[in-house]
Amino acid sequence: MKIAIPASTNDMNSYVDSRFGRAKGFIIYDTDNGMNTWIPNQVSAQSTQGAGIQSAKSIIDAGADIVIAGNVGPKAYSLLKTNGIDVYLCDVMPINKAIENFNAGTLEKASDANVEGHW
Numbered sequence: 022m023k024i025a026i027p028a029s030t031n032d033m034n035s036y037v038d039s040r041f042g043r044a045k046g047f048i049i050y051d052t053d054n055g056m057n058t059w060i061p062n063q064v065s066a067q068s069t070q071g072a073g074i075q076s077a078k079s080i081i082d083a084g085a086d087i088v089i090a091g092n093v094g095p096k097a098y099s100l101l102k103t104n105g106i107d108v109y110l111c112d113v114m115p116i117n118k119a120i121e122n123f124n125a126g127t128l129e130k131a132s133d134a135n136v137e138g139h140w
Contacts, residue, residue: 022051022052022053022086022087023049023050023051023052023083023084023085023086023087024049024050024051024052024085024086024087024088024089024120024123025047025048025049025060025080025083025085025087025088025089025106026047026048026050026088026089026090026116026119026120027040027041027044027046027047027062027076027090027091028044028045028046028047028048028116029044029045029046030045030046031046031048031057031059032116033048033050033057033115033116033117034115034116034117035115035116036113036114036115036116037089037090037091037111037112037113037114037115037116037119038090038091038113039091039092039113040091040092041073041076041088041090041091041092041093041094041097042072042073042074042075042076042077042094042097043062043072044062044076045061045062045063046059046060046061046062046063047059047060047062047076047079047080047083048116049083049084049085050116050120058083060079060080060083062076062079073093073094073096073097074096074097074100076097077096077097077100077101077104078100080101080106081100081101081104081106085106086105086106086107087106087107087108087109087123088101088106088107088108088109089108089109089110089111089119089120089123089128090108090109090110090111091110091111091112091113092110092135092136093108093110093131093134093135093136094134094136094137095133095134095137097134098131098133098134099134107130107131108130108131109123109128109129109130109131110128110129110130110131110135111128111129
């Protein structure tokens with residue numbers, strides 16, 4: 022399974038970025054092999070609108086199965102959900118801790134966006 026997590030750096034000890042669409046990038050953690058890759062998100066982070074949609078497309082293209090994020094807006098959530106990607110919400114915490122919490126079943130599965138668009 023591949024887990025996508027918005028982050029400011031490509032470091033498993035860095036913190037989950039609270040903003041999905043405007044994160045500097047995404048760590049894609051593969052639970053099958055314990056490896057992670059970095060997807061830069063510079064274009065979306067600097068765009069005036071549509072950042073969440075563009076970020077969601079990057080996650081879909083990366084083959085992610087789930088997203089762990091602090092916040093996800095309505096358009097990004099809808100696109101992720103339509104493509105079979107579940108979203109789990111977490112507080113700002115180290116990425117490796119967020120993955121541990123997911124594996125332990127303590128993260129909340131989102132049933133909808135948790136912030137307005139352009140948040």
